[in-house]
Structure formats: structure tokens, C-alpha cells
Amino acid sequence: MKPENADYLRQELRLAQLEIKLLREQLSRSAEELQKVHAESEEPVPEASEAQPRVILPMVPHDAAKSNGSAAAHCNGGRPWVLCVEDSEPNFRLIENVLRERPGTDLGWAETGEKALVMARENPPQLVLLDLDLPDMHGSKVLEGLQSQPGTEQTPVIVISADATPSQIERMLSAGARNYLTKPFDIRRFLCMFDEAVGAAV
DSSP states (O other): OHHHHHHHHHHHHHHHHHHOOOHHHHHHHHHHHHHHHHHHHHHOOOGGGSOOOOOOOOOOOOHHHHHHTTTTOOOTEEEEHHHHHHHHHHHHHHHHHHHSSSSSSSSESSSSSHHHHHHHHHHHHHSSESBOSSSSSSSSHHHHHHHHHHTTOOOEEEEESSHHEEEEEEHHHHOSSSEEESSOHHHHHHHHHHHHHHHHHH
């Protein structure tokens, strides 16, 4: 076997193992949260067959991404600076693990919307990964705030949320989000979106 083929197979195996770990942890958390919600409301947990179908979004064409501008592009010595807005530390750690597949990425973490806006204002990122269910404000307000701040008005935003309702997805994309991923998300799809957004911002 050629060395390049062995390297490729090792990378594919590492990705597959990461995908399995990510899926298990996110499904476990989702099941626990669902059980908690239904226990509080005393409603039966719906069967898997009753679950809402996942919405699969097309990737944003590269030329459309360019039209979104790159005024907010900011490199730290050539290293992409990415801000993750997520109130759950386990979810942030999962994203941190996934982005080990993109060595050299500087990843920041904001647990609240207000902290995210301050961090982005002080050091405009190339990309924002945005959860919607934050303790101090909805993610849509964070997106709105980024768009109104000098230096981040054109920063690409990828929403990563457990809310898979078509109306919410359409709302966020119409508001200016670059892409929308539902939890648990597909790692390869996330990395494709990451590469497209960061590449367009450089």
C-alpha cells in the first residue's frame, strides 16, 4: 500500500471514530433533555417514527458566499480565528475536537450572546458558530448584533442548533446566516461548511 493511501485511510478512520463518538454523546444528551421536558409536562415521549424529519440544507454556492463579503476576515498570523457561541461546555468541547481536523484554527468560546458580541467587537473573527438557545438572548439577536457592529457586519455565521423546524431554519437563513446545521450534526458536512466559510473570508 502506498504511504499516501495509508494516510488517507487513517484519516478516514479517525473521522469515522469521531463521528461515532459525537453522535453517541449528542444523542445521549438529546434523549436526556427530551425525557426531562416530557417528565415536566407529563406527556409521553413520542416514538421515533413520530419525530420530525430532518431538514437537509444545500450547501451555499461558493460564488454566493463571496458576495457576502470578507470585511470581517481576520487572521492571527495566517491562523483562522473562529468564535463559538455555545452555552454548553460539552457541546463546545465536541466542536473543539472536530476542529482538530483543521490544525491551526484559533477557537474562542462565548457562553452568552453578550459575551460573544463583546469578543467579536474586540477581535473580529473569520467565522461564528452560533447556537440559538442561549441563557441571555436568542441567537437571532446575536446575529442581528453582529450585523450591526463595524468589523463583523459581513462575518459568516453558521448556526448549529437542535431546533430543526423548517420555519426557524428559513428565518435564520433569511436573516443572513451562511448555513444551518441541526444537532446532532454530520461532521463531514460541518467541515465542508467550515472550509467554505473560512476560505471565502480569507
